[in-house]
Amino acid sequence: MVNWIWLFFIAASVAVAAINGNMDAVTQAAFEGAKSGVTISFGLISIMVFWLGMMRIAEDAGLLKKLARMLGPLVRKLFPDIPHNHPAIGYIMSNLSANLFGLGNAATPMGIKAMQELQKLNPDQTTATPAMCTLLALNTSSITLVPTTLIAIRMNYGSANPAEIIGTTLAATFVATSAAIVADRWYRRKSPPMIPPQTNLTKPPSNISSSTPTTSGGGETLV
């Protein structure tokens, strides 16, 4: 689907530009887009380096395991295929809590780290697992308690009550997240299991959980 959306954007852009006669602007936009892609990635470097360092301390101190145990039941419901006590759960929890409290720049590194942990459980390194799709769904609908940036903007433009959107935002976020979870469940049930002949879907296949290193993993290089 990503392939088609990407192709559609580019093809539609050139077609519309040909009709509108603003091909120059489109060319310029293409290279500006490329530039901003690099700029964003570079901006991520400092954040990633810092938070992954912090999170390694938390992991070595056993804090992630604690967090995973505290909120484990909920996460196990959402991610039935992650083995118990797998480090991925701790990172998923950190990612979700960072989102919840609006710590956007901490949420991304923790989410990526959670994805890397999930990748260790993945039999096919290029295809997303159901757990990855669930984590993504939760992140794209972003459960945020307080939209701080927006409140600041509203204050800037002289709102009489900048925080009045907290309630509506929470309600809308709740609806969006519920929709994401329901849709994710639906597709998860519909899609064939990734490891062929396991009859019981609720139990993680034993051949995976046993072959997975549960230690802190270390610097896996991603190509």
Add this chain to the structure above:
Amino acid sequence: MYDLFSNLSAWMIPAIIVFIPLYAALRRKVPVYETFVEGAKDGFGTAINIIPHLVGMMVAISMFRASGAMELMLSAVRPLFDWFGIPSEVLPLGILRPLTGAGSLAFTADLIQTYGPDSMIGRIASTIQGSTDTTLYVLTVYFGAIGIRRTKYALKVGLFSDLVGFLAAIFICLYIFG
């Protein structure tokens, strides 16, 4: 209420930053600085891995906006919005929000400036912007970092929840503030 929350946010990061190493060093005797450096090493490579994915996406989105193709797509849906009595000024947000975080934030700020933060349009725009995240960005960055190429149904779920969140934001605002 807002003061409480903004104070909470301001204290949250310093509290985390000091608590983690303090607990690790005092309770578990973890060599905190060395552990930090060891873990931090992974950050650089991960961020660099994302570049090709992000460049590809940003090029397509940037072209789509600049060519006027997005505007064309919007004009097709606009009559439907008018028919339901929804202010169609917020319509571009529905398409921008899943595609670009910075772009939709700029658009929201512009709507708030033009129509006022306490207008219905300003409130709806704020709610839309706050209630969902940039789906395409999250997908690109998270899957890009680990080299996932086949994304299965992840994008469909993300876009579906964006649509639901967009409509929910509009109707909730119309109901609460209407």
